[in-house]
Amino acid sequence: MGEAAAHAQPDWVLLAYLIAGVCFILALRGLSNPESSRRGNITGMIGMTIAIVTTLATHPIASIAEIIGAMVVGGGIGLVTARKIQMTAMPQLVAAFHSLVGMAAVLVGTAAYLNPEAFGIAVRVTPIASPSFVSIFPQSRIEMGLGVAIGAITFSGSVIAFLKLNGNMSGKPILLPLRHLINLGTLAAILILIGYFTQDQAPIVFGLIAALSFAIGFLLIIPIGGADMPVVISMLNSYSGWAAAAMGFTLHNTAMVITGALVGSSGAILSYIMCRAMNRSFISVIAGGFGAVASSGEAAAIDRPYKRGSAEDAAFLMSQAEQVIIVPGYGMAVAQAQHAVREMADLLKAKGVTVKYAIHPVAGRMPGHMNVLLAEANVPYDEVFELEDINSEFAQTDVAYVIGANDVTNPAAKNDKSSPIYGMPVLDVEKARTCLFVKRSMGGVGYAGIDNELFYRDNTMMLLGDAKKMTEEIVKALG
Amino acid sequence: MDFISILSIFVLACFVGYYVVWSVTPALHTPLMSVTNAISSVIVVGALIAAAAAGAPGSKWLGLAAVALASVNIFGGFAVTQRMLSMYKKRERKDG
Numbered sequence: 001m002g003e004a005a006a007h008a009q010p011d012w013v014l015l016a017y018l019i020a021g022v023c024f025i026l027a028l029r030g031l032s033n034p035e036s037s038r039r040g041n042i043t044g045m046i047g048m049t050i051a052i053v054t055t056l057a058t059h060p061i062a063s064i065a066e067i068i069g070a071m072v073v074g075g076g077i078g079l080v081t082a083r084k085i086q087m088t089a090m091p092q093l094v095a096a097f098h099s100l101v102g103m104a105a106v107l108v109g110t111a112a113y114l115n116p117e118a119f120g121i122a123v124r125v126t127p128i129a130s131p132s133f134v135s136i137f138p139q140s141r142i143e144m145g146l147g148v149a150i151g152a153i154t155f156s157g158s159v160i161a162f163l164k165l166n167g168n169m170s171g172k173p174i175l176l177p178l179r180h181l182i183n184l185g186t187l188a189a190i191l192i193l194i195g196y197f198t199q200d201q202a203p204i205v206f207g208l209i210a211a212l213s214f215a216i217g218f219l220l221i222i223p224i225g226g227a228d229m230p231v232v233i234s235m236l237n238s239y240s241g242w243a244a245a246a247m248g249f250t251l252h253n254t255a256m257v258i259t260g261a262l263v264g265s266s267g268a269i270l271s272y273i274m275c276r277a278m279n280r281s282f283i284s285v286i287a288g289g290f291g292a293v294a295s296s297g298e299a300a301a302i303d304r305p306y307k308r309g310s311a312e313d314a315a316f317l318m319s320q321a322e323q324v325i326i327v328p329g330y331g332m333a334v335a336q337a338q339h340a341v342r343e344m345a346d347l348l349k350a351k352g353v354t355v356k357y358a359i360h361p362v363a364g365r366m367p368g369h370m371n372v373l374l375a376e377a378n379v380p381y382d383e384v385f386e387l388e389d390i391n392s393e394f395a396q397t398d399v400a401y402v403i404g405a406n407d408v409t410n411p412a413a414k415n416d417k418s419s420p421i422y423g424m425p426v427l428d429v430e431k432a433r434t435c436l437f438v439k440r441s442m443g444g445v446g447y448a449g450i451d452n453e454l455f456y457r458d459n460t461m462m463l464l465g466d467a468k469k470m471t472e473e474i475v476k477a478l479g
Numbered sequence: 480m481d482f483i484s485i486l487s488i489f490v491l492a493c494f495v496g497y498y499v500v501w502s503v504t505p506a507l508h509t510p511l512m513s514v515t516n517a518i519s520s521v522i523v524v525g526a527l528i529a530a531a532a533a534g535a536p537g538s539k540w541l542g543l544a545a546v547a548l549a550s551v552n553i554f555g556g557f558a559v560t561q562r563m564l565s566m567y568k569k570r571e572r573k574d575g
Binding site: 009014017020021024025027028029031032033034037038040041044045047048051052055056059060061062066067070071072073074075076077078079081082083085087090093094097098100101103104105107108110111112114115118119139233234237240241243244245247248249250251252253254255256257258259260261262263264265266267269270273359361366367368369371372375376378380381382383384386 | 480482485488489490492493495496497499500501502503504505506507508509510511512513514515516517518519520521522523524525526527528529530531532533534535537538539541542543544545546547548549550551552553554555556557558559560561562563564565566567568569570571
């Protein structure tokens with residue numbers, strides 16, 4: 001049996017997988033607009049159903065009960081989690097989901113290794129004077145090796161990302177000595193082993209590829225600090241796609257290859273957007289260590305004079321304003337202040353004030369995180385603007401209300417060449433007539449570990465206190 | 480299908496992905512990540528093949544485990560995406 005014959009599938013099957021792939025493209029296409037996005041998501045579900053039904057219909061099934069059981073258990077856990085998860089915890093959930101894709105890829109790769117004939121990727125050879133054995137096609141071995149390796153990296157990397165995002169592990173980078181050497185050496189060893197795998201399909205080779213890949217995923221993520229998590233989570237998203245694509249090559253399945261390419265590009269583009277928003281190169285993020293120097297600048301900053309205001313002052317200023325721009329950051333999510341913020345905005349709107357929201361691409365712990373939190377609090381999405389769309393408006397704005405955002409508003413990014421965030425695009429909140437800055441205390445610094453010049457400006461009023469309590473007090477004062 | 484056909488599909492799909500993802504509005508980047516989670520679990524196809532095959536118990540159990548993991552993602556990913564997308568609302572008429 002030749003390689004081509006082993007993969008022979010009826011035309012309708014190929015067509016069905018192609019349709020599934022197209023459904024997934026449409027699912028992502030729908031996300032260009034919130035209105036079309038819900039339909040897109042349904043299209044994605046249809047695509048998945050087509051892929052699953054086609055697979056079940058074209059393979060002899062030993063026990064359908066076991067398969068349905070596995071789907072019910074997994075699906076049940078997924079549905080319950082999806083319903084219960086807090087929107088503030090989305091980054092952790094996404095990291096956990098990435099790890100599952102990675103693990104599934106490793107399991108499928110291992111299953112294919114153990115039973116290659118079921119996947120049509122091997123021939124039985126019968127050498128003279130020795131027992132017959134199953135030989136996996138060399139090309140399939142490369143694809144399988146890559147799939148398992150990328151899957152394993154995705155899994156262990158995502159587990160670390162999950163632990164950091166979930167607070168089970170400190171967000172501080174962990175820096176091993178010689179880590180670059182260790183990492184490069186391990187990566188090289190994995191590639192050499194995949195090459196060697198084409199010559200020798202011994203279990204030890206396969207096992208080593210998987211084990212080293214699990215190790216490198218772990219090693220790659222531990223040195224990356226909390227501030228870089230939006231990049232990490234996007235990068236792992238990309239990896240999970242490439243793992244699916246590699247398995248698609250192994251199984252000659254177009255739905256998997258198309259999806260893998262889509263998800264792989266998606267994660268890569270998101271990583272790029274996040275890096276650009278922080279003015280950091282992808283390589284420097286991967287190299288890690290950012291945020292390790294936090295707390296060094298605190299002491300010097302403490303005795304500088306600043307203006308402190310009360311909730312009543314803030315309420316008065318905002319109710320007299322023509323336009324207020326609210327700038328939310330991760331601190332708002334941590335304090336769960338999004339509902340109070342929306343209430344405040346409603347009261348201001350009732351007084352005739354125009355209220356807008358300005359979102360920095362890296363506000364929060366994952367791309368688009370702030371938008372979801374505001375949407376959850378019933379903030380209409382057409383009041384929420386991205387950095388480049390709203391930045392020019394601060395100059396004509398009476399009040400900027402900065403809540404839980406710090407580094408993304410720091411003017412040092414524009415005028416202090418020695419600052420670690422120099423060059424990063426920031427929101428020009430200091431151009432507003434008054435900048436209200438909600439902050440727990442004067443001591444703490446942002447994730448980048450640097451002081452913010454903004455606190456000491458004449459047109460800045462510091463509102464010291466918990467983001468949620470402070471906003472609620474303003475609501476009371478407005479009401 | 481031969482390798483070159485698959486590779487062609489892959490390369491073209493990368494380009495499709497590039498343009499489609501750039502057209503996603505930044506406001507929906509979180510749902511984008513959760514839905515890509517769901518669809519990359521199409522890897523369940525491979526898991527089903529392993530789980531369905533008779534004769535190799537080790538492979539079958541790994542396949543079943545992979546089916547369960549991928550199902551968490553498929554159901555969880557689509558459901559949480561739907562939940563998030565249903566929150567995005569337009570302004571209800573002109574306010575004040």
